[in-house]
Amino acid sequence: MKKKQNIEHTQLLVLSLLSGEDMYGYQMIVELARRSDHTFEMKEGTLYPVLHGLEKNGYVEAYQQEAPTGRMRKYYHLTRKGGAMLRTEAEAWQSYAGAVNAVLRSSPGLNMA
């Protein structure tokens, strides 16, 4: 039985990537792997539906642009609304992670530095 990777908070990670520069889907997958030291290897089947959802809700805007190679790429740009959502979700993440760590720290079975 194959283990499922389960990257949660996909939306937060995508918004975060786009806050630096406009990116296209494939690039996000590569960048996310790089910045997370390959902890995250997001699947296309995960990313593309999320991107379409973000666009539908006005958090990102898409535009086509030709790559130097001649291939078409679909770039995504973070909107003002998307930036606000990013800050909201980042705060939620901080709160969530802090709470998990608080619970783990209270566990004698672990050696939490």
Next chain:
Amino acid sequence: MKKKQNIEHTQLLVLSLLSGEDMYGYQMIVELARRSDHTFEMKEGTLYPVLHGLEKNGYVEAYQQEAPTGRMRKYYHLTRKGGAMLRTEAEAWQSYAGAVNAVLRSSPGLNMA
């Protein structure tokens, strides 16, 4: 439309609680809320199925014990196997959280201390 709370890593949190002392279901819900400063309000519909799964896999053992009030409680005890799983999952959490934070830190749209 009601917002879903979505406590992920439920299993890790439960194992962590049980590494301190044996607990019964209702107590875990109360304790988890307390230790997480009420960030986590786990639902019974979430907890009980998870407990049954942990028991089935040998991570915890259950036993009945009468409370001072006269009511029956079902206590859960962390097994050696459960302790090992706790350490494994805690490590996975550290790695996961570290990767998310690394990505967020690389985002100019956020003010990550």
Next chain:
DNA sequence: TATTATACATAGCAATTCTAGGTATGTCAA
């Protein structure tokens, strides 16, 4: 006596990610 807290349980819904498949072009080595 009615409400709230305690205490356990499950069926089915909803949300999310993955698997698995499809389409197509560019690059590079054999």
Next chain:
DNA sequence: TTGACATACCTAGAATTGCTATGTATAATA
């Protein structure tokens, strides 16, 4: 030139997981 691999996009359906809603029952309290 052909075959493999990387690039680049997309979606349907499966699997997982937590939540909603509901049920049962007892003890405490207003």
